[in-house]
Amino acid sequence: MTRSPAVAPSLSDRQRLQWLRLIRTETVGPATFRELINRYGSAGTAIEMLPELAARGGATRLPRIPDEREVEAEMEAARRNGARFVAIGEADYPQMLRRMDLPPPLIAVKGRSEVxxxxxxxxxxxxxxxxxxxxxxxxxxxxxxxxxxxxxxxxxxxxxxxxxxxxxxxxxxxxxxxxxxxxxxxxxxxxxxxxxxxxxxxxxxxxxxxxxxxxxxxxxxxxxxxxxxxxxxxxxxxxxxxxxxxxxxxxxxxxxxxxxxxxxxxxxxxxxxxxxxxxxxxxxxxxxxxxxxxNGGPTPVPPLLSEPEEPTSAPPPGDSDRGRVTEALGPVPVHVDELIRHTGLHPSQVMTILLELDLAGRLERHVGGSVSLILDT
Incomplete structure (x- = not known):
């Protein structure tokens, strides 16, 4: 009953290191990681943009980004333990995890990937x-x-x-x-x-x-x-x-x-x-x-990396736009589509503001595409 894995791309060593730096960054979870990769096309470029995005989201302190030496040390620890890091889209990534809502971009694996x-x-x-x-x-x-x-x-x-x-x-x-x-x-x-x-x-x-x-x-x-x-x-x-x-x-x-x-x-x-x-x-x-x-048929293999999104006709969000979104948010989860309708902003503007809030540690994401604001305590 073993299925032949679909042909899949693979990260370079450099890409894997940058992916690991990005996912190990404070306030970056699977949803934020995916949004950043889709927006900027590479983890390296996304890392460069993080401080600016977090500051726009109102961060009281910038998220800590591990430097390359830290990540290299973790990759070396994996090698010493006989483990490896596998990215979503690579052939060794578990098939069913690809079907999850917001699967982890990278997992550490030790053992036989045939399973x-x-x-x-x-x-x-x-x-x-x-x-x-x-x-x-x-x-x-x-x-x-x-x-x-x-x-x-x-x-x-x-x-x-x-x-x-x-x-x-x-x-x-x-x-x-x-x-x-x-x-x-x-x-x-x-x-x-x-x-x-x-x-x-x-x-x-x-x-x-x-x-x-x-x-x-x-x-x-x-x-x-x-x-x-x-x-x-x-x-x-x-x-x-x-x-x-x-x-x-x-x-x-x-x-x-x-x-x-x-x-x-x-x-x-x-x-x-x-x-x-x-x-x-x-x-x-x-x-x-x-x-x-x-139990039938292979799971489609998603693309490993995305090209940067095409620029939209909508202008970048301004401070008043950020105010409208944060005012509409609260501790009760709301769907992003509902937020777009309520604010009347372009979807790309709302997604940018949510990304900024997320990186500032002020946003919580929920299953099914809902978000809520983390209130100051």
Missing amino acids: FGLPAVSIVGARNASLAGIRMAKQLAHELGREGYAIASGLARGIDAAAHAGSLDTGTIAVLAGGLDCPYPPENHALCREIAERGAVISEMPFGWEPRARDFPRRNRLVAGLGLGLVVVEAAKRSGSLISARLANEMGRIVFAVPGSPLDPRASGTNGLLKDGATIVTETRDVLEALAPL
């Missing part, structure tokens, strides 16, 4: 899993693997570890919340090494980055994005697994849930997902039948 050519299923669940839940996760992963699916999960205790263990022989992908050299939790270090030898371990975080609580939702987003569907085996009412399920649903992935006893709090989240319309899973065939219509 990214397989269709994938994500499996997540409770860290304090029951023996029955662990057995179910391992069985699902093993049987889905035999049918040609890779298994993606987050290397956590319990269900995640069982899913990885069940798919070591057929293809598994672990997503880390910290750098590739900082796997968590410590008791899964040996499993992480085995996954890197037989599957792949990936992260969008810098080398040396110790995971913090707020980094795990970012990891969950990638876990959800890697699969055609996401299976939740056990989850309490308030858990990271339910965050993964919500993210998967927002991305248009199929959400599956394994039912459990109403008396077990570890099943309250999965049973709730079933009430909300998740697909029930009592055996592997339930997943295979639901995914069969989706």
Whole structure:
């Protein structure tokens, strides 16, 4: 069931270094990165423009841009760890991540990139899993693997570890919340090494980055994005697994849930997902039948680099235009299209102002193209 990768371009060493500098810059996330590349055509030119753009957005201090020596040190750390940085659009970039809303421009990869050519299923669940839940996760992963699916999960205790263990022989992908050299939790270090030898371990975080609580939702987003569907085996009412399920649903992935006893709090989240319309899973065939219509054809390869946008007839935004946009924004997310209609400004003017606010650390971007203003505290 392995698909032949489409022919894809590749970054030069110089481009890769500049891409890494740009994505490691404060206030630059996937959305801002894409906007900057589309606007200026290269990461190097975008980096040169950052201070001016951030100042226009009202930055109280300019975002820190790592110098080339810092980025070269991180690239050397990757080489020492047997890892590499892969850019979106390159052949080794995971197929399903390309279909995400705002995929990471660069990921660090350690292991066998062939696993990214397989269709994938994500499996997540409770860290304090029951023996029955662990057995179910391992069985699902093993049987889905035999049918040609890779298994993606987050290397956590319990269900995640069982899913990885069940798919070591057929293809598994672990997503880390910290750098590739900082796997968590410590008791899964040996499993992480085995996954890197037989599957792949990936992260969008810098080398040396110790995971913090707020980094795990970012990891969950990638876990959800890697699969055609996401299976939740056990989850309490308030858990990271339910965050993964919500993210998967927002991305248009199929959400599956394994039912459990109403008396077990570890099943309250999965049973709730079933009430909300998740697909029930009592055996592997339930997943295979639901995914069969989706598992066909290669994923189109997006362009690696964009040419600078053609100049528009609209003049650059002025201070009054910036005032209209910031006045219309608040802590409640609004869609960019609604903002354009409300202000009456040219779309390119609004996009420029949003980019400036983003680089100034004053804008938050949300799933589906909505934005909100970060209020001063």
